[in-house]
Amino acid sequence: MSMNNLGIVKRNIVRADRAAVEKLSRYGTATVHEALGRAGLMKPYMRPIYPRAALCGTAVTALLQPGDNWMLHVAAEQIQPGDVVVAACTADNTDGFFGDLLATSFKARGAKGLVIDGGCRDVAELEKMGFPVFSRAISAKGTIKATIGSVNVPIVCAGVAVNPGDVVVADADGVVVVPAAYAQQVADAAEARENLEAEKRAKLAAGVLGLDMYNMRGPLEKAGLKYVD
Amino acid sequence: MSMNNLGIVKRNIVRADRAAVEKLSRYGTATVHEALGRAGLMKPYMRPIYPRAALCGTAVTALLQPGDNWMLHVAAEQIQPGDVVVAACTADNTDGFFGDLLATSFKARGAKGLVIDGGCRDVAELEKMGFPVFSRAISAKGTIKATIGSVNVPIVCAGVAVNPGDVVVADADGVVVVPAAYAQQVADAAEARENLEAEKRAKLAAGVLGLDMYNMRGPLEKAGLKYVD
Amino acid sequence: MSMNNLGIVKRNIVRADRAAVEKLSRYGTATVHEALGRAGLMKPYMRPIYPRAALCGTAVTALLQPGDNWMLHVAAEQIQPGDVVVAACTADNTDGFFGDLLATSFKARGAKGLVIDGGCRDVAELEKMGFPVFSRAISAKGTIKATIGSVNVPIVCAGVAVNPGDVVVADADGVVVVPAAYAQQVADAAEARENLEAEKRAKLAAGVLGLDMYNMRGPLEKAGLKYVD
């Protein structure tokens, strides 16, 4: 076995439970991130390339070299319906690794979208196709196919460790990664949280203050908060 | 009296004159910023969380700790109809301090929106609610309620000193703060400026050059500008 | 002749061939940038100020001083129908050098838009006017008219050397500059490239993998890529 993860394509990966993924797809990233115990969120520089882009699926990971998108072509073959390709790069790089041709291919394989810690191009076409991408940049700059990286190895993408098969949920608030083993548990916690929120929302809308609803007045006083006129 | 402003909630603040605020709400931030003598503009990283978000109101200020939104709950109680909460943080932090639950509460209190030198989440819901927020980031990351800051003390938000009661105007061009004492004067200057602009716009549309309309040819020559072929 | 380019307005510039410019306007920046041999692309911080903004035209260049837009008024007079003003600044600066009044003037002169390595304001009005701007920032901050720069001298804008008369193409993917002398050649190459892409797109949509379409399997193996289970 090699010391590092370069030059490897892992074909068989264990994807998160399909029903759990489906359930997670009903919740926003803020809810899922809280349900996971406030963990798994990528850095906020990861943004949707068009308004209302959103995705949920199981991760096929790719490790790219700067200015080189060869591994995205290799990743395409590993996509199964319901997957999301999650791509990291060995260096901070905003080149346009991905465009409408690769999107056409990914879509034909059943991909739900792409999360890439790099740049994306052809964003107008991607919006027309309805193929969601979350990226650190938009750039027309092309890439080459000269150096190998890996597919389906553990990666760090935008500050989060991602393993192949993990669940990726992304929307206007960001991108969150749920370890495959906890998918069901997190989906249930998300549901419970959402149920609670509806109730709270009604109270707040009626004018009840969070100070009272959450019983904060005592703790605030104890923490030393003083009211003055 | 304490040396610093931490741990204080000021209940009685002097808000800018209501009619002046109403008048200021008719002008864009570029006009108001010029009317104020090219002052009061926050750093350009402050952006609306959804297209066409805009707000105008009197400031209720909040000083937050990184990763902690406790003081926003405290601020909610101090909101009066027509107020805008303006929140600074003691450290640069992009966490999602504010989401749809707090927005529901703020709205129920009559708030016109939020300006926060930090992150915001639930942006899709906030757009549906029509609750305008201007922030430095969008992030699903949740915050805790553990450390006190202050409400209605003077703060520095995105490079601008803000006092409770000041007028805050925000639109696609940014966020500008008008000291309460100058609200009427600035509103009048904004009106005068806007009237002048209509006239200039007509001339420019007709093909008159700014060079001639503003009598710039002489000064340019004096400054040493040379025309060559 | 002066050692540097400050204080000069060049009146007669050689614009790229009109038919070539027209042909280039049919292609996106990603295609044009590839057709030019992966060159000429500005840094990805240059973004459209409103969705779907796009432009194509011949460059009238301007070199500005920080916080000073005097040279944009001088540039206005040099605009001919079909031109795009391309403005650089002697220092990184996000001030709002350009707004709806200047846009009205530029439009009256026949300008197709503005590319500015600085800030822009009145973006809501500019969207209504349909006047496309690509900028590094949006800011309500006003500028003065006190120090001279130059018009129609060679500049470096957002990392790219631009000469007066070059073709500028901009869309959602960025801004690319085509040297005037190569306009026709690049337009033809763009056309050829686009034709090829249609064919590839069809194959990929039918499920053919890039790995096979581009004959990548051999080179990947040679490069050392290993498949594991």
Added chain:
Amino acid sequence: MSMNNLGIVKRNIVRADRAAVEKLSRYGTATVHEALGRAGLMKPYMRPIYPRAALCGTAVTALLQPGDNWMLHVAAEQIQPGDVVVAACTADNTDGFFGDLLATSFKARGAKGLVIDGGCRDVAELEKMGFPVFSRAISAKGTIKATIGSVNVPIVCAGVAVNPGDVVVADADGVVVVPAAYAQQVADAAEARENLEAEKRAKLAAGVLGLDMYNMRGPLEKAGLKYVD
């Protein structure tokens, strides 16, 4: 009185008590910032231009325009022995506003150094002169003298509100501003804090854990911390 602070030089300012300033000069910024209740610290991008630069003095403030250092010449006349010039700019700008000529002038007037939210040049000469500067950037880029700002008005510098006469303390850890009215109180608190630290340092050096010295074990357990093997 004008609505904003542009175009004003205030000659008579109330400087912090000289003895308090002297006492504050004995403590580092970390200690002073804590003594002030964790307030008054400028953003960490403010760095000394050479190793071991440090300063302590009373603020003469300057508000500059981007690319223009005129107001630093105006500020020179307002300097009294023991002062530190604190300069903000109306826009983020890294130009070299200050070099060895101005430093010679400032030094001749008795200045203790400069804090500038902008760029500085001639840093090798300034190190030889022993004239400490804390800045956001180092840049050889020159500035002009064309547009007025102000001297000795309240400013916001690197995120902190500074009033003329406030105490400015700067060292390798950053720049902290102490309001003039609290100078003595903060100096005393800094002394008390430093005395306490010596004792703590000795215990920690002897191997006592902070966990025990600060009685953290109970609170940590209560907060839910679990030890596992």
Added chain:
Amino acid sequence: MSMNNLGIVKRNIVRADRAAVEKLSRYGTATVHEALGRAGLMKPYMRPIYPRAALCGTAVTALLQPGDNWMLHVAAEQIQPGDVVVAACTADNTDGFFGDLLATSFKARGAKGLVIDGGCRDVAELEKMGFPVFSRAISAKGTIKATIGSVNVPIVCAGVAVNPGDVVVADADGVVVVPAAYAQQVADAAEARENLEAEKRAKLAAGVLGLDMYNMRGPLEKAGLKYVD
């Protein structure tokens, strides 16, 4: 078992082989990073807080909350001689989490230094103590002790996944992490690489070109490189 890693202190960790760590300490980060197959390098914003700082040791990991250094006190107890504390934060934060008191405690426990994706203060004292720290920022800003994180769980620090017990090597070129299991293998590869470099250095110093030493002329020609006069 909890879904996420918050609120946990792992007491028993498997540290990399001591002899391998000692051998790795002889090589620079550039060599170690290459020996590991060009992997394991933290982002380049991680810098030594004083010139010539360097460290090599086994990782005790800490996961901090923004503005809160409680877990560094918890980590202190887990330090064994030869360890390096590696601290990540749940949000980008430049606060001064670490200063001379904690350094005194860490040193008393036998720590070789600290790597922190956050801020550090008291840097002058730390240099005097000879306690090396690599951080993303220097800031006098203090932190609180209110919210728990974890110690000795897997973390992502400055873009690299770190497990407790991994080897951390840092010098003027950056910070590299070697998985514990590969420590010996990487140390041997580093040694081999260094031996080879001595020979190459001698040839290059004698005027032999890399073009010839590495036989690059053929491949360059094949890649299309053209020499022109």
Added chain:
Amino acid sequence: MSMNNLGIVKRNIVRADRAAVEKLSRYGTATVHEALGRAGLMKPYMRPIYPRAALCGTAVTALLQPGDNWMLHVAAEQIQPGDVVVAACTADNTDGFFGDLLATSFKARGAKGLVIDGGCRDVAELEKMGFPVFSRAISAKGTIKATIGSVNVPIVCAGVAVNPGDVVVADADGVVVVPAAYAQQVADAAEARENLEAEKRAKLAAGVLGLDMYNMRGPLEKAGLKYVD
């Protein structure tokens, strides 16, 4: 001839006059930049990799691909004694393109140093060798040799257009590029400027104010500056 500059090595370049280069080497970048009419300065993110690094020489240019330093080996052969290699990259990239082996080779060829809009490594060794480098980053990250760029074509480096043979001057204040054709003229202007400065410095040291020495009081009053008490 190719449309773009990729894949070319130009062997015969016209270097700036040797005597002019020698004369320029006596002045700092601030002086040279002013002598050139405040032009030619690279962005301030270009910093020396060790204290007191400085260089002056004629440019051999290199255009690199991200993560790939092949062209630096090609550039080595084009170096003549007195040259400085100036390297740009087709994308923003902080990888360590250059280290002590290449420095050994460059030095053997007579190079005076390197200016690179990318990363550098082995900085401790380079300091020992006394080989000055100005770069945008320091990073241990290695690069590959797979894709061709160009040598001795016009490039844009850190915001400045550089032609082969231009003079490059760099010191603690930054990096400035003087077009070869103006080398003598700029050197003379630098000398004149420096002579003037000595006189000014003496006056300022004696307490004369810039306000008086430069006759600024009238212009300031005309510009509207008001003195208040």
